[in-house]
Amino acid sequence: MPLYTLQNKSPLFHLSVDKILTSWTALELAVQNGQGGAYGKQIATWMRGAVEDFFYQNDDLMADEVAEFLATIMNQELDTIVDDNSLDEIGDRLCAHFRLAMDPMKTEELTKLHVEMDAAAAAVKPPPQHQQAPGDESDSDEDDDEEAMETEETGSTPTNGHSSSSHRAGDNTVTQPDEEGWVTVVKSSKKH
DSSP: OOSOOSSSOOHHHHHHHHHHHHTOHHHHHHHHTTTTGGGHHHHHHHHHHHHHHHHHHSSSOOHHHHHHHHHHHHHHHHOEEEESSHHHHHHHHHHHHHHHHHOGGGHHHHHHHHHHHHHHHHHTOOOOOOOOOTTOOTTHHHHHHHHHHHHHHHTSOOTTSTTOOEEEETTEEEEOOOTTSOEEEEEOOOOO
């Protein structure tokens, strides 16, 4: 009999799913861009539980099966096609974490991975947004200069303009929803 089941889930794997999906750029960008409508955040939360259950309901999952499951959820629930190879990476990571969580001898290793993930997340956390007081326009010229530089680098119009068709986020380019409501995340080929 397995140590953990659908009725008796591993708290470490639950934490792994939460950390991995929370740090997944494609999911984060889909929610930020309003995919899933007003329910985008709730869908992302539900997705964590659905992914966790998927592992307990299926024996010996392979990373490509997990990637396909994630792609289906992103497509059906968030109207997003993920085209940046992150599905394979997330599938690999989830499978590795599940194997560690199911082995009582490997829980310390999984706990160390969680600590490393927390450190990595803290290192890339954006600085707090500067709140501009009404009538204080001292920073607006700097913002315009940064926006112009970003536009030159990406070859698109500023993201706060209504004519924008895409913008860069990290190493990915995210297109605005097309006429059918689809958003595509494409891995950038440009190295920094």
